Amino acid sequence: MKRVAFVVAGLALVVGVIVLRDTDGGNSTLPTAPPPPTKLKPYVSDQVLVPSPQGRPATPANVVARGGHHKIQLNWSGEAPAYEVKWGSKTKLVTRPGTQLNGLENEREQEIEIRAVDSFGQRSQPARTKATPRADNAPYTFVDRFDSPDEPDLQRWRLAKRTDCARATSGDEEDHDRLVISSSCGTRAVTLRSRTPFVRSDDESRFVIETDAPSTGGKLLLDLVPGPVSVQGDPVLPGAIRATISTDVVGNSIVELVPNGTAAKPIPAAVPGMTVRWEIVLTKTGTQITRDGEVVATSPFVPEWHEATALIGFAALAGDRIRAGVDLIGYRTARSDAPPNVPTPQVRIDGPVSSTHPIPDVTSGQLRIALIPSRESEPVTAVRINGVEVPLRPAVPGTPWKPGAEYPAVADLPKEAFTDNLNVQLVTQERIQVTHTDVELTGPKSPPQRQAGTPLVDAHPVLADPVPEMLDAGGQPIENGAAFNRGRVVLEVRVNALDSAVAGLAGFEIRLDGNHIATVPTTVDGPAAAGRWRISLNTSSLTAGPHAVEVRAFSTDSDVHPETGYVPFLLKP
Known part of the structure; x- marks a missing residue:
C-alpha cells in the first residue's frame, strides 16, 4: 500500500507542476540552462599539447571594390582562414577573400577596412578602400x-x-x-x-x-x-x-x-x-x-x-x-505586360465542399495543376470545378503522361468558379497525386498587391561545425574504424564554413571519453572565425578498445548555439 500511495502522490505532484507552468504567465521560477560561455580560459591536461598563436597574418592585398545597386562587392587576395570587414559602424567575418555589402544607400561613399584573421583571432594591419553604390538604370522591357x-x-x-x-x-x-x-x-x-x-x-x-x-x-x-x-x-x-x-x-x-x-x-x-x-x-x-x-x-x-x-x-x-x-x-525582349490580376481564391482538392462567394469584376480564369500518376493509365482529361465539369489539357503539348513524372495541366474556369473558394475534383478512377495548384483570375487593372512577411530562414550568422579527425604521429589520417597502437597521436580540428558571414569563434573544448582534456581560446585580438588546429594526445594510458573525442565550439555571441563534432577511434590491445 505504501508503494501505491507513493506513486499516486508522485502523479499529483507532477500534475501540480504542469498546472503551475501553464498558469504563471511565463514567469516560471524553474531553473533554466545557463547561457553558453562567450569567453574561454585556456586549459591543458597532462599528456596533451596544444598549439599557440604565432606571427600575425599578412595584410590582404589586391583589394578590388565595385559599387552596384544598393551594394558593394569586394575581392582581395590572401591566405588567411578568415577576414574581418568593417564599414561604417558594421563588422562581419567571412571565410573567403571576397564579400558583398548589402543594404547601402546609393551615391553615398563607403570607407571599408579589411583585416586578415588567423585561427587564434589575431588581426593583420587593415587594407583600406572606398567605393560608392550606384543606382542601376539600365534599360529593360x-x-x-x-x-x-x-x-x-x-x-x-x-x-x-x-x-x-x-x-x-x-x-x-x-x-x-x-x-x-x-x-x-x-x-x-x-x-x-x-x-x-x-x-x-x-x-x-x-x-x-x-x-x-x-x-x-x-x-x-x-x-x-x-x-x-x-x-x-x-x-x-x-x-x-x-x-x-x-x-x-x-x-x-x-x-x-x-x-x-x-x-x-x-x-x-x-x-x-x-x-x-x-x-x-x-x-x-x-x-x-x-x-x-x-x-x-x-x-x-x-x-x-x-x-x-x-x-x-x-x-x-x-x-x-x-x-x-x-x-x-x-x-x-519584345514588350509585354502582366495580365490584370484579382485576388487568388483558395483551392480544395477532392475535399468537402466549402461555401463560395463570387469575386466581382472577374473576366476570365485558369486553373493550373500538376499531377503525378501512380501507374500506367490514360491521362486525366477532365476536372470538376465547383460542380461544373470542364476539359483538362496539358500545359505544354506533347508532355508525356507516365508514372512518377510530374504532368502540368490547365483548365479554363467556368463562370461558376469565379469565387473565393474552388472545389476541385479530378474526373478519374485512377490514383493521382496532386503536387501543385494555383489559379489565375483576370479582371480590371488594379494597383500593386503586396503583403508583409518575414523570411523563414534568418540572416543571423552561425558557427560552422567543428570537424575533428585522428592523425598518426606523422600527421597522416587514420582510416575510420582502423585500430592503432597506443602512444602519441594527433587530433586535427577544422572549423570552416561557406556562408556569407559567420559568427565569431570564442574557442573550443575537447573531451576524451567525456573527460575535459583541453580548452583552446581563439580571441587574441577579437574572435576568430575559422581555422585548423593540431593537438597532440598521448593515448598510452588508455585501455584497449573504442574511445571517442568530442569537440565543442563556442561563439562570442551568446545568441549563437554551440556546435559539436565527434570522432571515434579504436586502440589495439
Whole structure:
C-alpha cells in the first residue's frame, strides 16, 4: 500500500507542476540552462599539447571594390582562414577573400577596412578602400529591382511550393532592399513564376536575374517554358529551355543547359553571398548562358515558340535550408505586360465542399495543376470545378503522361468558379497525386498587391561545425574504424564554413571519453572565425578498445548555439 500511495502522490505532484507552468504567465521560477560561455580560459591536461598563436597574418592585398545597386562587392587576395570587414559602424567575418555589402544607400561613399584573421583571432594591419553604390538604370522591357518594403508584388509574381515550407518576402537587416527566397523544402525546387510573359524579339532576347543563389550546396534553375506552367519538374518539358547552376559544399559550380547544351568554360568558385548576373540569351543561331557577361554554356537550340513563361527555381542539393537574395529580374525582349490580376481564391482538392462567394469584376480564369500518376493509365482529361465539369489539357503539348513524372495541366474556369473558394475534383478512377495548384483570375487593372512577411530562414550568422579527425604521429589520417597502437597521436580540428558571414569563434573544448582534456581560446585580438588546429594526445594510458573525442565550439555571441563534432577511434590491445 505504501508503494501505491507513493506513486499516486508522485502523479499529483507532477500534475501540480504542469498546472503551475501553464498558469504563471511565463514567469516560471524553474531553473533554466545557463547561457553558453562567450569567453574561454585556456586549459591543458597532462599528456596533451596544444598549439599557440604565432606571427600575425599578412595584410590582404589586391583589394578590388565595385559599387552596384544598393551594394558593394569586394575581392582581395590572401591566405588567411578568415577576414574581418568593417564599414561604417558594421563588422562581419567571412571565410573567403571576397564579400558583398548589402543594404547601402546609393551615391553615398563607403570607407571599408579589411583585416586578415588567423585561427587564434589575431588581426593583420587593415587594407583600406572606398567605393560608392550606384543606382542601376539600365534599360529593360520588363524589370523588378525589389526595392519596396513589402515584396514581391503579387501582380507580377507567384511562388509555387508543395507545402508552407517556403516564402518570398522582403529581406531583413542588410537584405531589406532585396527579395529573399527562404525555404526548408529540401531538394525540391521552390519556384518563383513571373506573370509577365517572356516574348521573344526578332533579333536577340535576354532573361536576366541577379542573385546570390545558388549558395553552398544549392541549385538555381532558370526555365523558359512555352505554356502556362508554375512548377519545375523533371524531365524538362517539350520545347522548354532550362539552365541549372549547382554549387557543391566546397563552392565549386557547374552549369547545365537543356536541350543540347555544352559547357563553354569553367565556372569560378562561388563567393558566398556575392550577387552574380545570370542570363539566358536567345539568338537566331542558338541559346547561350552568361555569367557576369561571359558565355559559360551554349546550345544550337532555337525555340519555335514566340512566348514563354519565365520560372526561377531555388533548391538545396542535400536537404538543407536555403536563403537566397534576389536583386533584379528582367527581360530584354519584345514588350509585354502582366495580365490584370484579382485576388487568388483558395483551392480544395477532392475535399468537402466549402461555401463560395463570387469575386466581382472577374473576366476570365485558369486553373493550373500538376499531377503525378501512380501507374500506367490514360491521362486525366477532365476536372470538376465547383460542380461544373470542364476539359483538362496539358500545359505544354506533347508532355508525356507516365508514372512518377510530374504532368502540368490547365483548365479554363467556368463562370461558376469565379469565387473565393474552388472545389476541385479530378474526373478519374485512377490514383493521382496532386503536387501543385494555383489559379489565375483576370479582371480590371488594379494597383500593386503586396503583403508583409518575414523570411523563414534568418540572416543571423552561425558557427560552422567543428570537424575533428585522428592523425598518426606523422600527421597522416587514420582510416575510420582502423585500430592503432597506443602512444602519441594527433587530433586535427577544422572549423570552416561557406556562408556569407559567420559568427565569431570564442574557442573550443575537447573531451576524451567525456573527460575535459583541453580548452583552446581563439580571441587574441577579437574572435576568430575559422581555422585548423593540431593537438597532440598521448593515448598510452588508455585501455584497449573504442574511445571517442568530442569537440565543442563556442561563439562570442551568446545568441549563437554551440556546435559539436565527434570522432571515434579504436586502440589495439
